Amino acid sequence: MANPQETDAVILVGGRGTRLRPLTVNTPKPMLPTANYPFLQHLLARIKAAGITHVVLGTSFKAEVFEEYFGDGSDLGLEIEYVVEEEALGTGGAIRNVYDKLRHDNVMVFNGDVLGDTDLNAILHTHEEKDADLTMHLVRVSDPRAFGCVPTDKDGRVLEFLEKTEDPPTDQVNAGCYVFRRELIEEIPADRVVSVERESFPKFLSDGRKVYGHVDVSYWRDMGRPDDFVHGSSDLVRGVAHSPLLEGRTGEALVDDSAGVAGGVILLGGTAVGRGAEIGPGCRIDGSVIFDGATIEPGATIKDSIIAAGSRIGANARIVDCVIGEGAQIGARCELQGGMRIWPGVMIPDNGVRFSSDA
Ligand code: GDD
């Protein structure tokens, strides 16, 4: 049985998180609070629970934020190292760039924005059983066009890798977790931008490498867009997606001890309320993520939205399916809906102006 103790974990966290702007203007995507922890901390806890202890983070955009928060990883029972790309090297370049830090023959690589319940040891087991050069975790999704489409044969051997194709031949996609044989990583060109999906995977296949898929039906979600981010956080809070950090604490809402929630507030749908946030009387907050230090004034209604740090939502405002950036101020009685994104620091005056990108 492949030994997780003899496996390195590599997490790719250098992307700019463009689809989550403006939340990612100042904070890298894997550090956004999700069920009251930086998203990456849930993944690190899963890695630790699987028995892997050596973790290398491939960072670029806002690289310093990760080390400031996680340090050497000892608080989490891990040994975390950091490798910074001055200029982002792409997913393949990032994997090649950590090569000198690797200690083991099995290297488990993770996209840093995937929420999942997959049994990591089962993927390692498939890798060993197939004696593969590379094993990819695969899942089935309803719309495979946004992902890497990965057809396999009846033995699970990967036939093709088609990144974000308009006409996918199967609904089976790359779940963003791989086990590499270490030598294979050395074959990725060093010191230049490489997409592992568009360049390295097709090359490994055309070179006849043994590339296998590990398919399962566990919970899986890419957190790259606001609606996935908000639903992923809610799924964690409700225990629909499992995180070792939340054991015994799942339910309709998760409220930090330092937050102030007034009487008569209704919190439901897996809402998370962060440190020092203040929620006034009579608010109803459903399926939303309230970051640290946000203030929600009395009587506001918030649904399926992300309210970033230090922002203020005025009394009786109604916010549905929106992203409110850091420090933004939404006046009393405003109504915002339909996927609107309010940039950090923007102020919208009082008095019920109706803003809707659906209009
Ligand atoms: N270090 C580093 N350097 N990390 C990077 C870079 C880089 O230049 N570019 C992207 N990343 C990281 C991102 O931070 C993210 O954690 C991960 O690599 C994947 O990048 P995304 O931008 O989120 O890619 P995607 O979601 O469009 O597609 C990828 O993930 C899908 C599954 O979620 C692909 O791997 C698809 O094939 C896959 O289906």
Ligand code: MG
């Ligand atoms: Mg992604």
